[in-house]
Amino acid sequence: MKYDLVLLHPPTVYDFRKEMLFTGPISDVVPSSPVFEMYPIGLTSIGDYLERYGLKVKIINIANRMLLNPNFDVEKKIKRIKTKAFGIDLHWLPHANGSVELAKIIKKYHPDTPVLFGGLSSTYFHKELIEYSCIDFVVRGDTTEKLILMLLNKLENKENDSFFDIPNLTWKRNNQYFYNELTYVPDSLDEFEFPGYRYIIRSVFKYFNLLDPLPYKGWIQYPNTAILTSKGCTYNCLICGGSKNAYELNCNRKKLVMRSPKKMLEDIAFIQRFTRAPIFLLNDIRQGGKEYVDEFLSGLEKMDLKNEIVFELFNYADEEFFRRLDRAMPKYSIELTLESADEDIRKYNGKLPCTNTKVIEMLQYALKHNCAKIDLFFMTGIPNQDYESAMRNVDFCEIIHKECDESSRISYFVAPLSPFLDPGSPAFENPDKYGYKKFCYTLEDFRAAMKQPSWKNMLSYETNKMTREEIVRATYDSALRLNEFKFRHNIITKDVYDEVAHKISKSVEFLHRLDEIEHLPDSLKSDELAKIKDEVDKINRHSICGKNELKWEVKKLFADIPSLTYIGVELLVTEIIKGIKCRLGKIDRNMVVISKSNQK
Structure with a gap:
């Protein structure tokens, strides 16, 4: 053909x-x-x-x-x-x-x-x-x-x-x-399909090939689906390449545009024809305004909804919002990227700029109104964050866990801003102003960085508070501490705890070995890197959290x-x-x- x-x-x-x-x-x-x-x-x-x-x-x-x-x-x-x-x-x-x-x-x-x-x-x-x-x-x-x-x-x-x-x-x-x-x-x-699941399914039969269009490895076994709700953004987070300023600079998009509730409801109805896996709504639907949210949730309420819907929240949500979610569908979850436990850092970066008291209040509202799962994400490598600040993220997890009655419905994650600072983001365009030092400027810089043997050297930036080495150290130390917190409070099993602890330990060991190899003559580097490739490949995935921690429990995982x-x-x-x-x-x-x- x-x-x-x-x-x-x-x-x-x-x-x-x-x-x-x-x-x-x-x-x-x-x-x-x-x-x-x-x-x-x-x-x-x-x-x-x-x-x-x-x-x-x-x-x-x-x-x-x-x-x-x-x-x-x-x-x-x-x-x-x-x-x-x-x-x-x-x-x-x-x-x-x-x-x-x-x-x-x-x-x-x-x-x-x-x-x-x-x-x-x-x-x-x-x-x-x-x-x-x-x-x-x-x-x-x-x-x-x-x-x-x-x-x-x-x-x-x-x-x-x-x-x-x-x-x-x-x-x-x-x-x-x-x-x-x-x-x-x-x-x-x-007039566009985001995403075009009809196209994907049709193409499998039209072109007689199942493997070519698969979205990712394991999709048949765990077919996560997603719907893009908007393009552009009303927020201007410093490190985001999809922020308000970034969209205007890069795409000449000066204002947010939302897909209509009608189109999103059609997508949801189609998706649940072939899977019961969760449906992720990418971007915060509240950016569309109250009338938009009411129309969408009213539509969900009228549907015979069988799939869990996962909402992404960019800012504080009051109790009425969660009450409304609970009324509109049988099962829902939320995702929150807090980035930092330090309120000033969070406010400076533009992500969830509310107090920690409000964060906890919001989580309590969500749990009260039957939210099935809450994913909380913290980051290392953001402006004004030093090592101690990164470690305080885990302290805040302890506080949240206690204030939310040690609910098992809340999952906690920490991850680095990696490997690159987003081009187009305010921080990339004005690094000195917003607390960054850039190592990559051109496309060739990024192409070369991606081939570095160590992710430490892939990082395209340092911050005003941490070097690349310190960002890596803060990532692993906070992940290890979070792993211990999760095990201590029965959030993860002993097997998951042991596996993550082992991978973090091996990761730190490999970083030291790669630093030593870096100082070898070029004629010896390739041989030494080849010796550890198989070992490294085994810990490259899920090195700081369990492989199933991000997954939603559903009765039927398979497509x-x-x-x-x-x-x-x-x-x-x-x-x-x-x-x-x-x-x-x-x-x-x-x-x-x-x-x-x-x-x-």
Whole structure:
């Protein structure tokens, strides 16, 4: 089969299976492994949107295929692909190395096939990316579905010299670089699918491949699902690449845009057709205002809701909010990133800027109104935080645990801000002002940092209070202390406690060994790194918390294969009807344009 577009998701470091990379805890509190194999949900939205117009679009999660099979031959896979264009996401900066290396492989076997890059990090570094000979286009901004369709139309019609009218596009011709203005910033998201689960399921049956589009390793066994509620933000946290200022600087998005409650309710109804796993609502729905929240929760209340809904909260919530959640659905949970137990530090950084008394009050309200699980996240490596401050995070966990009647429904986590300070964030743009010292400035800096053998040297920053060594020490010491707290209060079992304590101990040992290897002659380094690779790989995942601590307990973890099959057939029939309409000219992909009134 020949495709119109094949979207590839890269690993963080392309040759991670060969390189000795001690990634430490950089992915311990996300579903992905240190390879960050979970692709951004924007890929599914692109696939879904393009296929509405009769195009054939396939997602291949190269990172996950490499994880699932150590012998998976990436070059052989890419060589066999027949497509009119390739797309690679560089959304999260840890993929800086793997994305470009994947583009080089594509050009090796398909020198005349256009390669597109997109994502938030691609947008930020678009001028550097376009200078690589293996990259032909960078589609900038946070919503690129229409732009990609316009670009593919021009490529299909051989209009290779007239890309000036596609907003947000970076491109080149005859060694000249062109940067079209970033003016397309849609103020409605309802015509796009975030995420496009219908597209994923349909593509499995349409292209006869289950493994290529899987979101991450283990998804079939534990199919976490998520819905993007908004783009932009009303908050301006210093270290966040998705903050208000970062969105405006990078994507020209000057205000928040929410998906409508109606669309989110449709997504939830569809998801629970094929799984009973939790549904995460990404970003705080309260940013949409009271009427928005009331409409959404009223809709949930009318549904025959079977899945647990997980809400992300950015700020204090009163008792009425939790009472309303409890009334609207049979089971819900919340996630809170406190970052620091020190109120002044938290306020300075912009994350949950309320007092500790209010934090505890909010947690008590949540428990009172039947919140099933509360995840609390603390961080190391934030401005004004010294070693003692990082350790006080665990002291605050003790206080919370006591004040909340030692509830087992609260889970506690600590993790470093790693590996990079987000480009576009206020702290990255003004490091001296906000308490940072940067080591990485350009895309090549980040590409090189990601290949450092030790995660300590991957860190792209130091703070005004801690060096990289001190950030690492504070991370492991606070994680060890938190592990002891959890075991002492029966939050984790002895087996989990022992495993985490062992991994932390081994991690500290490996850091010392890597420091010693760093001082060896280059001729000896590779051999010494190779000797410890297998040992390091064993502790690279879940090194500071138990592997199941982040998971929600549900009666049925597995994706419902019969339901997926039924849905897949149903969607394929719809696809066939759509294809007939395209051939009859009732759906014309060339009619999609972006008018001046829709540009900013």
